[in-house]
Amino acid sequence: MPELPEVESARGVLAGCTLRRAIVAVDDVDSYVCRPHRAEDFRDALVGARFTGVHRQGKSLLIRARDDTGSRPALGLHLGMGGRLVVTDADGPLAGGDSTHGLAGPAHARWFRLSVHFADGRTLHLVDKRRLGRAVLDPDLSRLGPDALDVGLAAFRAALGASKAPVKARLMDQSVIAGIGNLLADETLWRARIDPATPTVELPDPAITTLHRSMRAAVQHALRHGGSHTGRVIPARVAGGSCPRCGAPMRRARIGGRTTWSCSAEQGGDAGRG
DNA sequence: ACACGTGTTATGCG
């Protein structure tokens, strides 16, 4: 699930349920997800501290921590392809829990990759079946581009640059714009009526403006409606699907290494160019 | 059984 909207709601869970509580134990059970993993690393860094704030850039989370004497290493979390954050207390899921998935229950403990226990009985779990998520200390976010949620038009245009790469690959490149994944990229380009295979350098100024507006609209829509999967073109990303706007057949391709769906009429050929 | 996937990174090619 995790693209920008899902990570933003995870940020809300952290900010609402985990701040200012003393950390009494840390289970960094999965040395593949928790990196670098030297024994006791996460415990030494966090036990005795409290989370003081949560920052999100793109799909990355940075959780600042401190104790009575000063700052501690920050905890960096990335949800990968399917990770989630869940907070529980003695009565069960408190936040981030999902009634359909029920990821907080004991039956799902095998997918807990990192757990942070607080003095008041709450526990934060990183739940990740696929183990493509990551937990690190003092993460380096310097290679991330501007966040898709608040990047302005001028910065957006500058970030895209005059690349020969397909515009969809540029949108998904986290060092260009942070937060856009496969679904949001398809939704953005569909809203803008731009062929995802168009070399970025061939996009005229008006198309860049449209693309910027469409990206922000796609992200805002996903934030308000509960996730990247709520996009308007997402249901059409199936074999035999048709464009929700014009009814033309949807076309499947592989761009930037990811399955890509676009409208064969509105996003074909020179649409959005010239 | 087999292909696929809402992500990131290392490797390979021109």
Place this chain on the structure above:
DNA sequence: TCGCATAACACGTG
């Protein structure tokens, strides 16, 4: 060296 495309990672799901 630069920039882009692909493979690899891990594992549940259809």
